[in-house]
Amino acid sequence: MAARTFPEMPTPSSLLSAYASMSTSIMLFRTMFNQLFPPQLRRYVLDNVRLYWKPKTSKLTLVFDEKDGMTSNHMFDAAEAFLCTRINPNSDRLRITKSVKDTHINIKFAESEEIGDSFEGVPVTWRYVRQQPQKRTGDGDGFDYANGKPSSGGGFSPERKFIELKFDKKYKEIIISSYLPWIIKRSQELENQKKVVKLHNLQSYGGGPGGYKESVNLDHPSTFDTLAMDPKMKQAIIDDLNLFLKRKDFYKKVGKAWKRGYLLYGPPGTGKSSLIAAIANYLKFDIFDLQLSNVGGDSSLKKLMLRTSNRSILVIEDIDCSIQLPDRKGIVPAKLSEVKPGRDPMFSLSGLLNFIDGLWSCCGDERIIIFTTNHKERLDPALLRPGRMDVHIHMSYLTVDGFETLAANYLNIYDHHWRFREIKELIKCRKVTPAEVAEELMKSEDVEVVLGGLVKFLKRKKVEDDEGKDGVDDEDDEVHESKKAKLIS
Ligand SMILES: Nc1ncnc2c1ncn2[C@@H]1O[C@H](COP(=O)(O)OP(=O)(O)OP(=O)(O)O)[C@@H](O)[C@H]1O
Numbered sequence: 001m002a003a004r005t006f007p008e009m010p011t012p013s014s015l016l017s018a019y020a021s022m023s024t025s026i027m028l029f030r031t032m033f034n035q036l037f038p039p040q041l042r043r044y045v046l047d048n049v050r051l052y053w054k055p056k057t058s059k060l061t062l063v064f065d066e067k068d069g070m071t072s073n074h075m076f077d078a079a080e081a082f083l084c085t086r087i088n089p090n091s092d093r094l095r096i097t098k099s100v101k102d103t104h105i106n107i108k109f110a111e112s113e114e115i116g117d118s119f120e121g122v123p124v125t126w127r128y129v130r131q132q133p134q135k136r137t138g139d140g141d142g143f144d145y146a147n148g149k150p151s152s153g154g155g156f157s158p159e160r161k162f163i164e165l166k167f168d169k170k171y172k173e174i175i176i177s178s179y180l181p182w183i184i185k186r187s188q189e190l191e192n193q194k195k196v197v198k199l200h201n202l203q204s205y206g207g208g209p210g211g212y213k214e215s216v217n218l219d220h221p222s223t224f225d226t227l228a229m230d231p232k233m234k235q236a237i238i239d240d241l242n243l244f245l246k247r248k249d250f251y252k253k254v255g256k257a258w259k260r261g262y263l264l265y266g267p268p269g270t271g272k273s274s275l276i277a278a279i280a281n282y283l284k285f286d287i288f289d290l291q292l293s294n295v296g297g298d299s300s301l302k303k304l305m306l307r308t309s310n311r312s313i314l315v316i317e318d319i320d321c322s323i324q325l326p327d328r329k330g331i332v333p334a335k336l337s338e339v340k341p342g343r344d345p346m347f348s349l350s351g352l353l354n355f356i357d358g359l360w361s362c363c364g365d366e367r368i369i370i371f372t373t374n375h376k377e378r379l380d381p382a383l384l385r386p387g388r389m390d391v392h393i394h395m396s397y398l399t400v401d402g403f404e405t406l407a408a409n410y411l412n413i414y415d416h417h418w419r420f421r422e423i424k425e426l427i428k429c430r431k432v433t434p435a436e437v438a439e440e441l442m443k444s445e446d447v448e449v450v451l452g453g454l455v456k457f458l459k460r461k462k463v464e465d466d467e468g469k470d471g472v473d474d475e476d477d478e479v480h481e482s483k484k485a486k487l488i489s
């Protein structure tokens with residue numbers, strides 16, 4: 001019987017010699033590899049081999065570089081702004097920034113910090129990465145082998161900042177088509193909150209030797225909270241603005257320019273200009289103040305209109321004073337071209353609106369146009385036709401609710417004061433403007449003195465009216481208006 005043969009068991013010495021010969025071969029291979037290929041190419045080959053053998057992961061990482069070539073990457077800025085709202089209360093490090101122009105401190109998340117978020121149930125992780133300047137691998141031969149790109153030679157590459165977004169690969173579609181657009185929208189909203197509203201003067205088109213300032217920051221403190229007016233009307237205006245803002249698609253669908261017109265009318269000092277400032281502060285829209293008396297005709301109007309931007313409010317104050325309108329007997333207005341020879345042919349008010357409509361329907365989005373007047377009844381009926389100005393807002397004399405707003409605002413009285421009953425009774429039967437009462441409320445820092453003074457003022461007004469001076473308000477209106485007309489002319 002043939003003897004059974006077993007494979008020979010490796011002895012320790014045979015193992016050692018096998019290992020030695022293997023190391024020798026690897027060393028030989030390395031030496032040959034090093035000799036044959038330049039260092040840059042070696043690194044390139046090794047990096048690619050490593051990449052190929054990298055363990056496969058179910059995660060996808062999106063990288064938002066701070067810069068896209070020379071320009072900044074909007075997606076990086078949007079993500080950075082958005083992530084400020086997602087800062088974890090347990091964060092160990094935060095970045096603090098503030099430019100000279102900024103009015104507040106920005107808190108941003110710092111390098112290596114991770115922030116978790118979830119979108120429609122999809123968990124994602126954000127990370128801010130900052131890479132220190134690295135020695136270039138190109139070494140002057142014009143090619144960066146590590147990155148497979150042409151290089152600008154030796155030296156150091158600049159610092160690189162980027163934000164990483166990591167999530168499960170299967171959610172790629174939802175993240176790219178829904179989450180990222182949503183982040184851009186959110187960041188725009190945040191940017192909007194920080195925006196400083198500007199007031200542009202459209203009267204000064206073409207410049208002048210005086211070196212005027214074209215726009216200034218609108219530092220008008222008026223907001224819907226400080227505005228003394230009927231609370232229901234105030235809420236209706238806010239609702240109307242909100243609806244307007246979110247109806248972009250609706251306007252597109254019905255084929256109308258995305259614009260809204262408001263006509264504010266009422267006696268002087270009832271808050272028309274204050275309401276405009278409150279709307280601008282609420283929407284964060286710039287105001288373009290158009291002085292029609294300085295506009296010669298269509299061509300200069302067109303130039304002025306083209307200077308206005310989207311998301312803005314075009315204001316034409318005291319429309320009845322600044323343009324030739326039919327008088328109360330319906331006599332056709334003299335054309336301004338006849339009044340001021342040498343100017344472009346003048347437009348009528350409805351012509352002006354048609355013109356603005358036409359221009360905005362082709363190149364304007366999110367525009368608001370506001371006319372103010374002290375005398376609605378004097379306006380061109382064409383302006384008052386349905387569909388012309390969408391909302392007519394009557395700014396009335398002070399009401400009891402309005403007084404409460406002013407008292408809270410000027411005197412910090414939020415509930416009751418023993419003088420209020422008498423004051424409210426007087427306000428109910430008098431035509432007193434918020435401006436008049438606001439002036440009285442500023443006369444002293446002593447609440448008792450101020451309210452005592454207000455009672456006297458209101459009684460005085462009452463006596464004046466009882467003595468048959470009922471026309472006094474209209475008279476005041478006339479005087480006020482003629483002053484304005486003079487100023488404008
Ligand atoms: N409704 C109001 N709520 C709060 N303050 C008001 C209101 N109306 C007037 N005021 C105060 O009176 C000042 C003048 O008001 P505003 O200029 O808004 O009136 P107006 O209706 O535009 O007058 P005009 O017709 O003369 O242009 C404001 O700066 C504000 O201090």
Ligand SMILES: [Mg+2]
Pocket residue numbers: 272273274317372
């Ligand atoms: Mg005004």
